[in-house]
Amino acid sequence: MANKKAPFRAGFLIHDASRLRRTVVDQRLRSHGITRSQWWVLTNLSRGGQEGFSQIELARLLDVGKVTLGGLVDRLEENELVERVPDAQDRRAKRVLMSRKGKALLAKLEVIAVGINQEIMKGISAEEESQLISILSKMKHNLKEMDAVPSSNSPRSKS
Amino acid sequence: MANKKAPFRAGFLIHDASRLRRTVVDQRLRSHGITRSQWWVLTNLSRGGQEGFSQIELARLLDVGKVTLGGLVDRLEENELVERVPDAQDRRAKRVLMSRKGKALLAKLEVIAVGINQEIMKGISAEEESQLISILSKMKHNLKEMDAVPSSNSPRSKS
DNA sequence: TCGAGATAGTTCGGTAACATACTGTTATTG
């Protein structure tokens, strides 16, 4: 095949890999009643200690908009994996806490995820993986500079 | 920052970079009434010559399911950027053709895209970019092996 | 202290992606 010019090759490859990866992960996670995005919320929540995070904090952690995060929490709550608790200090805010069920599921998923990851990374050396991480991090940084982060909003550059 | 263990770092970075990239590109393309996914359809269509492609062919080119592609073509057609024409040989099939308007838009977008791409790739060397491409290609290959390609179906070479 | 602006969440509307299930066609094969 060889690609003649391929101007935006990298961009579309990222798109493809991401989409394909989501499909695979979601397929294998489906029997556990959770999706990759929801799982990622749970993972981040696990670093939130006793008090969890407010939705806005969580949205910022994940770099998604508050609307998206709201939807994810809705579905997680329906499945009783997390709980929304009104914040004592701020009546606008709700803190998101992981339930016992959520913690148990998270532990199970960890194992499955390791396996999936190995398959996806087959034939890719550790060195390549760290190159990949470094390059993607730069891109992510650039993208954030370009205002890609949706409306959960940013430091609003004072001045 | 430094991440302690980061087990699935690469996977989620791909997810983030892809999502952020989509947001940026869509933001900047919005004034032209097109999205990145639609643009990608147009780009592939431009290599289809006089006869265009059937929807299934296009879906396979793009590695997306036929339903997704159907939706994209719907929106493209509403904006008169493409046209659906019944296939002369196969009454099930419809061929997708780019309109004059579509071709004109595509030419304009090319320029914009180059600029966006440069911003996203800022600080990333040519060598890094080709490493990135090579690694992502491997991942994409692995993912396809894992049956990630949605239902527009593959050679499914039985036994 | 009170009113303007910022902030947390939700509601609403839209695109993109998926799976499953269905309608016609075409192709195969018994």
Added chain:
DNA sequence: CAATAACAGTATGTTACCGAACTATCTCGA
């Protein structure tokens, strides 16, 4: 040649993501 399998597209329903507009609350400054 007729039954059946394979295929092209569409319909339907779900998740995930976005922006814009709205409500309730909080905070600050005149």
